[in-house]
Amino acid sequence: MNIIKLMLILLVGMMAFVLIYIIGTHLEYQNENGVSNLTASEGISYIDRRETIEISGNKYALKRGISSYLIAGVDKDSFDDEKSIYQSRSQADFIMLVVADHNEKKLYRFAIDRDTMTDITVMSLLGKPKGTQKAQIALSYAYSNEPKVSAQLLVNAVENLLLGITVDYYYIIPMDTVGVLNEAVGGVRVRISEDLTSVDPQFTMGSEVVLQDDQAIKFVRARKNVGDGSNVARIKRQNIFLSALFEKMSAIINNDKTAAKTIADKIFNVIESNAKKGQC
Template sequence: MNKKNIKVVCGIILAVLVVGAFAGIIYFFEKESDKANAKSISKQTEQTTEDTNKDNPGGLTNYVEIGDTLYKYTDDVESYLVIGTDNSGNENVKDESYRGTMADFLLLLVINKTKNEYGYIQFNRDTICDVKEVDSTGEGEGMEELQLCTAHWYGKDKEQSCENTVNSVSLLLGELDINGYYSVSMKDISSINHLVDGVEVKIEDDLTKEDAALKEGSVVKLTDEQAEKYIRARMGVGDGDNISRMRRQRTYMSAYFDKAKAMFNDNPKFINEAYKDMTDKAVTDINGNEASKIANMLSKMTSKGIFTFDGESKLGKKLGDGLEHAEFYVDKSSIIEVLKTLYCLEIDN
């Protein structure tokens, strides 16, 4: 694969990842590619596995600390954080007036190369966790317990805002290693929806305040404008809780996955055409070679699905502006159970 094609594949793979269809598109794309180039892909995949086993013959031990308990895992695991941002902030500047946007959507792709499986962890944006208060010059080491979404507000530029968000997620998970990030504005959901000419979903909340056609119980093929409202709406919608919005996001992911597969089946050039529409919309530290390797791995793996953490939602003043905002307190036992499933985590004796 030449450098230009790697960038094309990288872009569309990661763009589709934002709406949760990463694995499905890759699986379908690679399955079709196998027909034309089976030997090449098989050889590359086998070499990746061989290199992994050679580098980690006895299983390197990794440690995470959750609560007061130290855990370990020896499986070879990679993870990548997907961030969907809102419209706040002042990101399009290169000076100290920079302010990051809030992270509305957070999804961690976890690839367990030892078990030949992958899965996702979807985070509640209101999760209270440690956030590093980096200023607009890129300095500052102070930590504060704040909503996870605020981590992307801090930093001197878009890249540092992403890195700060990765750091908060890592700390929440006991300083778990995260290999990369991919961020895109949630306002680009309309563009992503447009790639597949709309997605059909059953409306599970009363969204008529956002759009009269989005009545609870109805089945609607979402227009580009409706898709953004369906995925992003929270205040004054249903119970107004971010957990309801997260459920809608998962519903959309599933429907998008099915639609994208069908479109690729009808038009094998769908991947490249979609990439052209999504160029220059993302901030990422995942290069083309890494994306290509991820694609090859996922095409041979089994999906474990999307996981969320249990916890308690309430109003509080952690944000420090004198107003009450939604706060979500994660049940640490839930974190442990999810990591046991995806990382084969166990107590370090």
């Protein structure tokens, strides 16, 4: 797997953890442990608004009192650097559906594989819908260079996958939130194991640095003209950063339950969402 995509999945996983936590605490619901791999037959009975749904000629009654939250990570640095006129260079590499059952007061998490085949909306060169085609669900995001439109295209694809269920809220998270997360926890402390002074003068070999401002992005991305220039060295730094970030974030949230909301508020400033802060 492309290392940037792997990095994205890990980072978004952490942010999803924060968002799920804040959804759960806001609703005061129990969060079911583990993440299920979502298929239509497993998920539809929890999240559709209709009275019944038909599968293979059989009708099934659907559960009421449900809200759904789509969390997705996209492989781009920001929402302001698109070069294509009508299409994005980005895909949704991490997709998770969180379902709140207001009757049972529980949250359910379902992972959707980016390579899942489903009907996605295809846009014309003029940026207008021109039909659907069977394709990887991750590609649905790429058919517009407008974040809100791309998000809705992904929502449509997920709803198509699950036979027309309703996605209430979406949270689209870009790659550059690594810096936001670093700032949210007050800076991650890392040991510099190679000479990275060409990237940042504070990155001297053997030193310990609490990453600030844009240093987190520099630390996890630097490869060319630093150290031995290998991707192996970069992967090692990324693992160091992720481990330290997760450890510090977990400690902060465990010590202060309100910290999850503070971190989530900062994430909201850099993500695309149709939900307002604190809305569930």
